[in-house]
Amino acid sequence: MVKTPESTDVAIIGAGPAGLFAVFECGMMNMRCHVIDVLEAVGGQCQALYPEKPIFDIPGHPEILAGDLVMKLERQAAPFDPVYHLGQQVVKLAQGERGRWLLETSRGVSIDARVVFVAAGVGAFGPKRPPLQGIERFEGKSIHYLVKNREDFRGKKVVIAGGGDSAVDWAISLSGLAAKVSVVHRRAKFRAAPASAEKLQKLADGGAVDLVIPFQLAAIEGDGDSLKAVLARDLDGNERRLEADALLAFFGLSQNLGPIVDWELDLNGGLIAVDPATGATNKPGIFAIGDIATYPGKLKLILSGFAEVAQAARAAHPLVHPGEELHFEYSTIQGVPGKTRG
Numbered sequence: 610m611v612k613t614p615e616s617t618d619v620a621i622i623g624a625g626p627a628g629l630f631a632v633f634e635c636g637m638m639n640m641r642c643h644v645i646d647v648l649e650a651v652g653g654q655c656q657a658l659y660p661e662k663p664i665f666d667i668p669g670h671p672e673i674l675a676g677d678l679v680m681k682l683e684r685q686a687a688p689f690d691p692v693y694h695l696g697q698q699v700v701k702l703a704q705g706e707r708g709r710w711l712l713e714t715s716r717g718v719s720i721d722a723r724v725v726f727v728a729a730g731v732g733a734f735g736p737k738r739p740p741l742q743g744i745e746r747f748e749g750k751s752i753h754y755l756v757k758n759r760e761d762f763r764g765k766k767v768v769i770a771g772g773g774d775s776a777v778d779w780a781i782s783l784s785g786l787a788a789k790v791s792v793v794h795r796r797a798k799f800r801a802a803p804a805s806a807e808k809l810q811k812l813a814d815g816g817a818v819d820l821v822i823p824f825q826l827a828a829i830e831g832d833g834d835s836l837k838a839v840l841a842r843d844l845d846g847n848e849r850r851l852e853a854d855a856l857l858a859f860f861g862l863s864q865n866l867g868p869i870v871d872w873e874l875d876l877n878g879g880l881i882a883v884d885p886a887t888g889a890t891n892k893p894g895i896f897a898i899g900d901i902a903t904y905p906g907k908l909k910l911i912l913s914g915f916a917e918v919a920q921a922a923r924a925a926h927p928l929v930h931p932g933e934e935l936h937f938e939y940s941t942i943q944g945v946p947g948k949t950r951g
Contacts, residue, residue, distance in 0.1 A: 620642075621644045624651040625652065625730055626652075628644055631921070632644065634919050636686070636691075638922060642689065643722065644693050645699050649755070650755060658861075694718050696716070702872050710722050725894060726925075728918075729899075729901050738858070753858075767783055768851050769791070772798075776792065776794070776859040779859070781812065791851050793822075795823050796822065826858075827841055869881075877903050878903070881901050881903065885907075886924075
């Protein structure tokens with residue numbers, strides 16, 4: 610039985626900063642949005658790779674943590690009731706009737722949209738999974754590749770695997786919250802920022818964190834989808850059994866354009882060529898914004914992506930609402946639905 614597609618004005622591929630801000634900009638022009646992202650949480654790289662890292666070039670914020678920026682963008686989009694389809698990838702994009710586009714995701718969700726915004730960063734992200742037998746049944750339950758809410762790990766025994774910024778930052782962050790934090794890394798030296806690595810070492814010296822180095826993940830034990838222990842092994846075959854309620858595996862994210870290469874968009878060096886004034890691609894009704902869009906003079910900055918979103922939303926409006934005149938208004942005049950201006 611063929612499912613009836615979910616209908617929307619704009620389908621946004623990618624839930625990073627540009628994708629989230631697109632919900633707001635489109636919403637301000639009465640355009641409904643569905644957002645699709647392969648990750649299980651919104652925020653893209655900001656949330657998946659460095660939520661605890663400060664960003665210094667967001668206007669109005671001399672310093673803001675990447676995770677806090679994502680939270681604020683999500684809150685800003687909330688009044689417009691976006692529909693999120695997370696943990697799935699757009700695997701098919703085809704021309705529909707009356708200039709519309711039909712999208713299909715890896716979970717079988719069908720979306721019928723008048724306009725498509727491709728905000729996929731540098732392509733589809735997916736976690737690099739450790740080669741552990743039976744890992745699938747624990748994923749999303751007691752084995753995670755990103756942290757949605759640190760409170761989920763309060764009072765739990767947590768094993769963190771990896772040696773980069775994400776592993777070190779979350780080990781530091783959870784050390785005062787979890788019952789126990791163990792860090793498994795195959796080398797004695799971490800690849801994280803020196804200040805963070807030094808802080809982790811101090812926590813380990815004080816007994817707040819257990820550094821299991823140089824070891825690698827070898828196996829997992831559990832009942833059903835509940836993790837019980839993680840086995841780590843060094844190059845000499847020595848093993849350690851670490852009791853665990855949760856395993857956070859931070860081995861980075863694999864990235865590639867994936868199905869985007871099959872959509873007949875003009876690609877330039879793995880990026881989508883667009884009109885710099887509108888974000889329009891060579892396909893009518895498809896726009897590209899953020900890091901995946903390229904044009905002469907392009908700057909890969911979050912703030913550049915925000916400007917591209919505003920331009921693309923205005924260019925998309927006549928496609929979604931043909932014949933309806935759009936008057937440019939500042940948000941201070943227009944306001945936001947559901948908010949009271951003082």
